[in-house]
Amino acid sequence: MSHNLEKIDNFSRRPGPVLLVILDGVGLGEENESNGVYMAKTPCLDSLMKSDLYTTLRAHGMAVGMPSDDDMGNSEVGHNALGAGRVFDQGATLVQNSIKEGKIFKTETWNQLIEGASKDTQTFHIIGLLSDGNVHSHIDHFLAVLNQCAQRGIKRVRIHALLDGRDVYEKSALEYIQKIEELTDKLKEQGCDYRIASGGGRMITTMDRYNADWSIVKRGWDTHVLGLAKEFSSAREAVETLYKEDPSVNDQYLPAFVITEKNSPIGTIEDGDSVVFMNFRGDRAIELSMAFDQGDEFDKFDRVRVPKVFYAGMMQYDGDLHIPKHYLVDPPEIDSAVSVYMCDNGIKSFAISETQKYGHVTYFWNGNKSGFVNEELETYVEIPSDKIQFEKAPKMKAFEITEKSIELMKTGEYQFGRINFPNGDMVGHTGVPKAIIESVEAADQCLAKLLETIKELKGVVVVLADHGNADVMFTEKNGKRIVNTAHSLNPVPFAIFDPSYQGEYKIKELDKRGLSNVAATLLNLLGFKQPADYDPSLIMFK
Secondary structure, three states, X not given: OOOOOOEOOOOOOOOOOEEEEEEOEOOOOOOOOOOHHHHOOOHHHHHHHOOOOEEEXXXXXXXXXXXXXXXXXXXXXXXXXXXXXXXXXXHXXXXXXXXXXXXXXXXXXHHHHHHHOOOOOOOEEEEEEEOOOOOOOOHHHHHHXXXXXXXXXXXXXXXXXXXXXXXXXXXXXXXXXXXXXXXXXHHHOOOOEEEEXXXXXXXXXXXXXXOOOHHHHXXXXXXXXXXXXXXXXXXXXXXXXXXXXXXXXXXXXXXXXXXXXXXEEOOOOOOOXXXXXXXXXXXXXXXXXXXXXXXXXXXXXXXXXXXXXXXXXXXXXXXXXOEOOOEEEOOOOOOOOHHHHHHHOOOOEEEEEEHHHHHHHHHHOOOOOOOXXXXXXXXXXXXXXXXXXXXXXXXXXXXXXXXXXXHHHHOOOOOEEEEEEOXXXXXXXXXXXXXXXXXXXXXXXXXXXHHHHHHHHOOEEEEEOOOEOOOXXXXXXXXXXXXXXXXXXXXXXXXXXXXOOOOOEEEOOOOOOEHHHHHHXXXXXXXXXXXXXXXXXXXXXX
């Protein structure tokens, strides 16, 4: 397929670079004290929102490939849409459809999982985030798999429950445990021994990402595989006890636990067992998959014992690196990402963020593909994130990202750059208002520095968010505040800062504006017409 682009007849790109700044998690919510974006002092963003080159975008639901508009967006689907220039059905939709149509249970991978656990001495293990947030997983998928295991005659299933409190209410773990137990109690009447065997909060057990902290994965391995963690007689007892021991803790930080009987764990993972990771989103599933799939070359931590199991992911989390080797649902096939067009038309670019969002401006932006599109034309910079709870350092690495971006732009080598400030999202997930407000203010201060540099270089800045989060810090019900740590369904800002602007273009009137319209807009600002199959640009030339 040709990726050559036509140049716009009556517009040439500015002398300086086009810079895309993604204010991760900075949505547009109600103007009250529940909104950390509104409460923060953001003179730079406020000024941009008064510009003629400002509008808002949809960043959730069907606008980013989710099953319905009741589903929140997230950084992965958001960056897919930004980089692809079109909307592709995403993990939640793909898995939902595959289960609804029964396709998932007719695959060779599913049959191998069943075969591996069909002997009375073997176990079918389910690991995953127990949630209906529909960001990493959905509890309905757990229930469907449990029912299918029963139909296929599997006698013994063990569930290793990662607790959310991040994409859902912060203390909702018992609701999801109850749903699992209601079904397992019912299946017990059919002779099925199905039980929750271990668990822990997602932010300290198993679900690390981008190699930020492998001790989290080790803790998960010790818990799920080896059965080494604080012991309880049931998952319900574990959660209730841990709540009492630390009333301030929420589900995402609950300590790891193991269920035991007669002083022995009920669900360690052993040779010959089958294991499926239920998460469909890749970033926080890759590392555990590596621990199961890689042999002696695995060197991230001492696994102590490596059971010979048949391991599968709900999806393949990295298609280029083939992680994991076996999976149940094919990921979206995203072709012709905007980076491909830029490289094939000679645009030199850089991408930069800190560890927490580095994969978003590279892997997800490039259509779920690892590595460079063209190493001669691209520079990727990862600034290591601090290994600390985000509310304790809400500025994160925003200033370091800014300094490096300015350094790169001032070389004069780059025509395009994209950066992600994680603050509004990562600190937004903590639910701590003071820290959230400070995080948004830090990002705004850095944005102002970037605008100064772009003005000096006579370039253009495009500012937006990939989804909301910091814009809803809490909700109120019956006069009681409920902390919100999840993404919001709110629209996000979109603004163009163009110091050389003389009315050559304007914001286009569109029935719907979403993240997928941004790629064509960037190509326009670089002086190119958009590809025919891309969603329309957000600007039109006069």
